[in-house]
Amino acid sequence: MRKGTLRQILLITDGCSNKGEDPASVAALCYEQGITVNVIGILDDNQSEDVEGLQEVEAIARSGGGVSQIVYSKDLAQTVQMVTRQAMTQTIQGFVHQELKEILGRDQGLEDIEPEKRGEIMEVVEDLGEKSDLEVLVLVDTSASMHDKLPTVKDSLIDLSISLTSRIGDNRFSIYRFPGKRNDTEKVLDWSPDFSEIQSVFPKLTSGGITPTGPALREAMYQFSKKNLLRSFYHETESDESSF
Amino acid sequence: MKQKAMNLLSNLPPGTVITGKWHHKTYRIKKKLGSGAVGSVYLCDAAGQEVALKISDKSASLTVEVNVLTSLKQVQGSLGPYLLDVDDWVTRNGKVYSFYVMEYVRGIPLRTFIKQHGSSWIGVFMLQLLDDLTRLHQSGWIFGDLKLDNLIVMTNPPRLRWVDVGGTTQKGRAIKEYTEFYDRGYWQLGTRRAEESYDLFALTMVFLHLFYPNEFERREQPLQQLYRRIDQVKALAPYRKILKKAISGKYQTSTEMRRELFHIVSQNTRTSRSRRSRKKQDNLRHAPFVIETLGITIIALGYYLLSLFL
Numbered sequence: 430m431r432k433g434t435l436r437q438i439l440l441i442t443d444g445c446s447n448k449g450e451d452p453a454s455v456a457a458l459c460y461e462q463g464i465t466v467n468v469i470g471i472l473d474d475n476q477s478e479d480v481e482g483l484q485e486v487e488a489i490a491r492s493g494g495g496v497s498q499i500v501y502s503k504d505l506a507q508t509v510q511m512v513t514r515q516a517m518t519q520t521i522q523g524f525v526h527q528e529l530k531e532i533l534g535r536d537q538g539l540e541d542i543e544p545e546k547r548g549e550i551m552e553v554v555e556d557l558g559e560k561s562d563l564e565v566l567v568l569v570d571t572s573a574s575m576h577d578k579l580p581t582v583k584d585s586l587i588d589l590s591i592s593l594t595s596r597i598g599d600n601r602f603s604i605y606r607f608p609g610k611r612n613d614t615e616k617v618l619d620w621s622p623d624f625s626e627i628q629s630v631f632p633k634l635t636s637g638g639i640t641p642t643g644p645a646l647r648e649a650m651y652q653f654s655k656k657n658l659l660r661s662f663y664h665e666t667e668s669d670e671s672s673f
Numbered sequence: 674m675k676q677k678a679m680n681l682l683s684n685l686p687p688g689t690v691i692t693g694k695w696h697h698k699t700y701r702i703k704k705k706l707g708s709g710a711v712g713s714v715y716l717c718d719a720a721g722q723e724v725a726l727k728i729s730d731k732s733a734s735l736t737v738e739v740n741v742l743t744s745l746k747q748v749q750g751s752l753g754p755y756l757l758d759v760d761d762w763v764t765r766n767g768k769v770y771s772f773y774v775m776e777y778v779r780g781i782p783l784r785t786f787i788k789q790h791g792s793s794w795i796g797v798f799m800l801q802l803l804d805d806l807t808r809l810h811q812s813g814w815i816f817g818d819l820k821l822d823n824l825i826v827m828t829n830p831p832r833l834r835w836v837d838v839g840g841t842t843q844k845g846r847a848i849k850e851y852t853e854f855y856d857r858g859y860w861q862l863g864t865r866r867a868e869e870s871y872d873l874f875a876l877t878m879v880f881l882h883l884f885y886p887n888e889f890e891r892r893e894q895p896l897q898q899l900y901r902r903i904d905q906v907k908a909l910a911p912y913r914k915i916l917k918k919a920i921s922g923k924y925q926t927s928t929e930m931r932r933e934l935f936h937i938v939s940q941n942t943r944t945s946r947s948r949r950s951r952k953k954q955d956n957l958r959h960a961p962f963v964i965e966t967l968g969i970t971i972i973a974l975g976y977y978l979l980s981l982f983l
Contacts (some may be wrong), residue, residue, distance in 0.1 A: 507853055522733060539732055540769050543695060544759040548743065551736040559846050591858045595847040595865035 434562040435517055436464045437495070438649045439509070441582055442570035443471040445485055446642030449613070452485065455646040456493030464653055466493025466646070467516045469508060471578055472501050489642075494520070502578050506585040510592040513565065514558070521557045525550060562599045564656075565589075566649050569617070569632075570642070571606040576635045583631045590624040603652070604630075607645035608637050614648040620656065682728055682770060683713040691717070691726065691772065693760030700726050700774065710850070711735060711839060716777060723779075724757060728772035735771045737849075741814075741841045742775065748812045752805060753838045754778055778836050780825035784883055790831075792908035795880065796938040798826075798833045799912065802879075803931040805835070806872055810844075810927050815867035817842045818850045819875035821882050842867040854878060854888045860895045862922065869926050873919040880909060880916065896921060911937055 438459060446452050456466040470486035483499050490497030496516045500508045526539070529550070539547055569575075569582055586604070593600045601620045604627070609615025618630050685691075689702045700717040707714050712729025729735045742756040758774040787794060802824075809816060818840025825836050840850035848856075848865045857863040857874040865871070881899070882888065884906045892898050899920050903913055915933050924930045 506859070518733070539736075540761065540771075544736070544739070544761065544771070547732070547736045548740045551733055552740060554733070555737060588858065592847060592865050595858075597846065 434564060435520055436653060437513065437516060437563070437565045438464055438466045438493070438568060438646065438653075439513060439565055440466065440468045440489065440568045440570075440642070440646070441471065441509075442468070442486070442640070442642065443473075443575055443578065444483070444570070444572070444640055446640050448639045448641040448644070450643035450647070452642040452646050453488045453492045455643050455650065456489045456495075459646065459650045459653075460492065460494040462650065462654065464493075464650060465495040465516050465520055466490060467495035467512050468493070468497040469505070469512060470497070470499040471505065471575075471582075472499060474501060485642075489646075494523075502581045505578075505581050506588040509585040509589045513589060513593070517558050517561070517563065518554060521554050521561070525554055525557075559596055560598045562601075563593060563596075564601045564620075564653070565593075565603075566652060567602065567604045568614075568645055568649050569604065569606050570640060571632055571635045572608060572640045573635050573638050579632065579635070583627060586631075587624050587627060590627075594623055605645065605649060605652070606632055607641055607648075608639055610636055613641040613644045682730060683708045685713075685715065685728075691728070691762045693758065693772075694763050694769070695760050696758060698758055698760065698774075700724065702726075709837070709839070711738065712772075717774070719757075719774070723777045724774050725754065725777040726772055726774045728762065728770055730770055732771040735773065738839050739773050741838050742773070744812075744814070745809075745838060745841070748808060752809055753835055753841075778825055778827065778834055780827040780834065783821060783824050783826055783833065783879075784886070786826040786828075786831065787883060794831065795883075795908060796911065796934070797831070799876075799880065799934055800931070800938060801833045802876060803927055803934060806869075806876070807927045807931055809841075810869045810872070813844050815842050815844055815848070815869065816840065816872050816875075817848045817867065818852060818855075819872055819879060820852050820855045821879055824879065844868070854882065857922075860891055860899065862896060862920065870919075870922045870924060873924050873927060873930055874922070877903075877916045877919045880912075881906070884908065 459466050466489060468486045468490040470483040472483070486499060487497045496512045496519065498508050498512050529539075533541070539550065542550070567586060571579070590600075590602065600622060602618070602622075602624060603620045604617040605614055606617050607614045617632060618624075618626060683705075685702055685705070687702050687704055691700045691702070692698070698719065700719050703716045703718055703723075705713065706716050706725060711731055711734045712727050714725055714727045717724050717726045727735070727738075739756065739759050742753065745752045746756055754775040756773065756775050760772060762770050762772055764770070783798070806816065816835070816838070818837070819835070823835050823837045825834055826832070827834055840848065842849045844867050846867050848867050848871060851858075851865065853859045855875040855878040856865070857871060858865045862874065863870065881902055885902065889902070900917055903909055903916050903920070909916060912934070915930060915937065918924055919930060
């Protein structure tokens with residue numbers, strides 16, 4: 430089987446969006462274009478897990494075909510890498526399920542196959558997860574309430590890059606923040622194979638009280654399509670890129 | 674919805690009977706042994722035999738674990754619990770959950786054993802663990818999630834065994850599952866690629882965790898921090914050198930570390946035994962002298978007391 434490229438947006442936020450369109454609807458658009466949207470909601474140490482503004486988190490991930498998780502900041506590092514890996518497996522599994530349905534017929538899932546054969550299928554899924562190329566666009570909420578959490582977010586992203594670069598497949602990362610100093614969204618780090626430059630470029634300051642999650646997601650989606658457009662422009666003839 | 678399934682599967686009452694959909698074998702739950710990220714493990718009765726059954730609503734993750742257990746079965750000797758059955762359970766209201774059944778490893782936690790029997794066992798267990806790791810590594814696998822919780826001591830004779838192989842990963846891939854305290858990536862001392870040195874780092878952390886029940890967090894200069902922690906444990910003194918080499922990634926293979934440990938352990942027991950026996954001899958040599966002195970003193974005291982009364 431040919432390896433493809435998995436595309437993900439990772440949204441890290443601590444509250445409810447309060448400007449622009451409904452982020453869940455933008456997430457649905459992303460998913461339509463083959464981009465998975467994962468969301469991590471960060472809690473303050475004194476908050477309980479069913480805090481008001483964070484209900485949106487699950488809704489966005491669900492329409493974005495991704496994984497969501499609400500965590501206290503101390504568990505952020507492990508959660509970020511877990512969510513990313515889980516979403517990769519989920520996407521590949523979805524793809525494999527689709528193939529299976531074509532082979533076995535409608536309404537046949539993994540559960541309808543004998544346990545012994547299931548193993549072989551999961552081996553293929555694991556293998557793809559290990560060897561696929563991965564593009565992750567990280568979208569960091571930098572509204573005022575995130576101020577104390579930004580150092581932890583930075584550490585978690587470094588940790589994520591340790592995990593992902595340990596895979597066999599290639600990786601590309603980029604980081605955007607919202608709100609930016611002037612616009613709703615602002616680029617922090619352009620596409621690069623790891624987060625080695627993150628120390629110098631990661632924002633230390635937060636700005637403003639607005640949280641334009643919807644517009645930020647739209648910008649992220651736009652960045653993905655722009656990137657792919659450029660690439661298809663460069664490799665006009667060799668369209669060997671397959672995606673799930 | 675998902676939460677509900679998790680709750681159901683992690684709270685199956687004793688007496689519940691689980692019957693396989695494909696192989697039609699029956700298991701009666703005796704008690705719960707534990708719960709993890711992937712599922713819950715129960716002690717079960719299978720036609721008079723005690724077995725461990727792991728059940729989960731995450732069929733895919735469970736299947737990955739079964740794959741590892743199946744591969745380990747082919748490795749010589751017993752690495753990890755023996756896999757007995759893989760099947761699905763259809764509940765009364767039609768839900769399907771996957772489960773697998775493995776040999777039940779009865780034993781006590783490593784820390785409890787060391788508390789009861791003393792730290793002279795540390796070298797032995799380190800050696801046993803390195804033996805198993807060497808065999809695992811030579812067959813192309815890395816354990817990954819090596820930690821205190823995953824180790825158990827079978828008694829009579831004491832033998833250290835691992836019980837959960839969920840993190841076991843093929844060499845050269847990214848480690849599947851890990852625990853921060855034991856993970857060299859967290860300590861900024863290496864990648865998460867499945868290499869022999871990854872397990873050797875975790876092995877060192879196992880023996881550190883044994884003496885620091887409250888885990889500690891990473892500070893500036895993690896390497897120096899871990900070195901200091903090793904130095905502070907008296908029971909680890911004989912192994913300081915090799916533990917530090919493992920932490921800093923100096924060993925490419927588990928065989929190298931095993932060889933150096935074996936050297937230390939064999940020398941250690943020789944010197945301590947000869948020292949102890951010499952002490953015993955000394956005691957014997959001094960014994961008559963001590964008895965003699967004591968006797969004379971008592972007689973002298975007797976005469977003194979007698980003189981007081983007369």
